[in-house]
Structures are given as C-alpha cells and as structure tokens.
Amino acid sequence: MKTTVRGVRSVDIEMSQPERAAEFYGKIWNLTEVERKGGAIWFRGTGAHHHILAIHPARGAAALRRLTFDAASRDVVQALHRKVAASGCTTEAPHEIDAPGGGYGFGFADVEGRNLAVICDVRDHKDTADAPDRPRKIAHVNLNAAQLEKSNAFLVDVLGFRKVDHSGPLHFLHCDNTDHSSMVMGAARTPTLNHVSFEMPDLESCMRGGGRMRDAGYPIEWGPGRHGSGNNVFCYFAGPEEFPIEYTGEVLQIDESYEFHGPDYWKWPPGRLDQWGITPPHTARWKRIQDMVLFTPGEYRL
Ligand SMILES: [Fe+2]
Known part of the structure; x- marks a missing residue:
C-alpha cells in the first residue's frame, strides 16, 4: 500500500460575493455546478471527482478555506492520519463526511496552519469524457x-x-x-x-x-x-x-x-x-x- 495522496481533489474558497463568483466559475471558467447548500456552491470539472471547487460565503476578504487531497482507500486515509497525528499537527479522527459528495476522511492544520484534508470513497461521477474548453x-x-x-x-x-x-x-x-x-x-x-x-x-x-x-x-x-x-x-x-x-x-x-x-x-x-x-x-x-x-x-x- 502506498501511503501517499493521489493529488489535489478539490479546493474550498471563500468569496465575499459568492453568487457573482459562482456565475463566473460556471459561465466563464467553464465548470459545472453540482450542488448548492447553505449559501455554498459546488462545481465539478469533466473528470470523475464529485467536485473540484466549492465557493463559500466569506466572513472577510476572499480566502482559501481548504485543500483536499484524494486518497486511494480507507486504509490509506487511516495510515496518513496516523502520520499526521504523529507529526504533531492538529487534526481530527477520520470519519464519514456529511457534505456534498460524502466520503471518509479527516482534516488537519499543517506545519504552517494551512487547512488540509485527505478523503476517499467520494461519490464520484461516471461520465468523464473530455469536453472542449472545459477544465477536467x-x-x-x-x-x-x-x-x-x-x-x-x-x-x-x-x-x-x-x-x-x-x-x-x-x-x-x-x-x-x-x-x-x-x-x-x-x-x-x-x-x-x-x-x-x-x-x-x-x-x-x-x-x-x-x-x-x-x-x-x-x-x-x-x-x-x-x-x-x-x-x-x-x-x-x-x-x-x-x-x-x-x-x-x-x-x-x-x-x-x-x-x-x-x-x-x-x-x-x-x-x-x-x-x-x-x-x-x-x-x-x-x-x-x-x-x-x-x-x-x-x-x-x-
Ligand atoms: Fe501553475
């Protein structure tokens, strides 16, 4: 088993005008909206990931709320969690995720206080054909x-x-x-x-x-x-x-x-x-x- 993440799955951002930003990421940046809940908007690319971008209402200036890495399995999530906890970073136990796409994973603050997360078992998409001019x-x-x-x-x-x-x-x-x-x-x-x-x-x-x-x-x-x-x-x-x-x-x-x-x-x-x-x-x-x-x-x- 490789105890390694598989790449950046998604990015959560905060915008002071989330609706305006959503209009941009849907109509101009060419992502596809997949879900809306509690003022937040989730977008997918043409690839399998349930979403690659989430826009949340900002409390202040535009901000990066979180980077989420993809993991291959629960075993990898648990192994990575053990390593993160052993490194001394602040973290939470892996759990079922109650957010669009679901999944199983954990969040943590890295060595410089960045909010990062590792997740697996997300409800991903089966339609993954490339489309001209649309991000994957x-x-x-x-x-x-x-x-x-x-x-x-x-x-x-x-x-x-x-x-x-x-x-x-x-x-x-x-x-x-x-x-x-x-x-x-x-x-x-x-x-x-x-x-x-x-x-x-x-x-x-x-x-x-x-x-x-x-x-x-x-x-x-x-x-x-x-x-x-x-x-x-x-x-x-x-x-x-x-x-x-x-x-x-x-x-x-x-x-x-x-x-x-x-x-x-x-x-x-x-x-x-x-x-x-x-x-x-x-x-x-x-x-x-x-x-x-x-x-x-x-x-x-x-
Ligand atoms: Fe770059």
Missing part, C-alpha cells in the same frame, strides 16, 4: 510558505510527496498519480496561496479559454507560454475578487524513473520566461495577487 480537474496548487523547508518536509515525509524538480524559486512535488507535480511550493513572508491551476484537455482549450476570459474582461496576467519544469502550457488570470487562477494543459506525465533537476538545469536565456519565448513578463497585478490570499484560520475540521 485541479492540476496543481502552488502555495507560498514562510517556512519553506519545513512545509516541503511535511509534504514529503508525512503526505508522501516526492520532490521532482527545483526551478528558480519553485519546488515541484509529485504524488501517487502520473502528473509531473500536484503541489508547487515557493517562499514568501507569510503562508499564502500562489495560485490554483485547472487542467484543460489540450493546448487548444487553454488558448480558447484565454480568449474567452479576455472577452469577459479577465485579461491574461501571464502567458500564454510553456513552462520548463512540468512542460505544461499556462495562462494565468485574476478571477473574481482577485483570486489567482491558471488554465494549464499538456502536463508532463511521469513515473518513478523521472530524474530530479535543480535550478542550474532549469535556466532560460536572458529575457526568456518560457519554452516558446513568446510570453511577456507577468503583470504587476499578477505579482500582487500571487501572494495575497490567506488560508481561513482554524477551519481544519471537515
């Missing part, structure tokens, strides 16, 4: 850590990630799936969200998504381009309430044979920011919003 799933989440080494060590030693690349300021962490990385970690003064990345089925969908966002008044803040580490196509945007989001596609698929490379390997010629050499630098707005959204304090219980 969360590709990865990029977090900023105040204690980067400690946060990376937690992801590796406790949740079972493997560091597969280190490029510039970013550390890329792979888990029990074939995607190059499901978590990306960088440094900042406080633990914040850098961005949430949604996986599109192909490059064409990233480009058309970029156009659809521009038409709707959400210009591309960085991209389009193709990253070095991970080889994925990217377009970054400021979503409602300046929430930092990415369309990505063609993520490199890897297995255990993938070899780590460090910053000396991942270097661009002067003035170049991506493989194609076509993206301009990110905007000042992107620079600001990629270190702005905080986790909701204390919301670790599922």
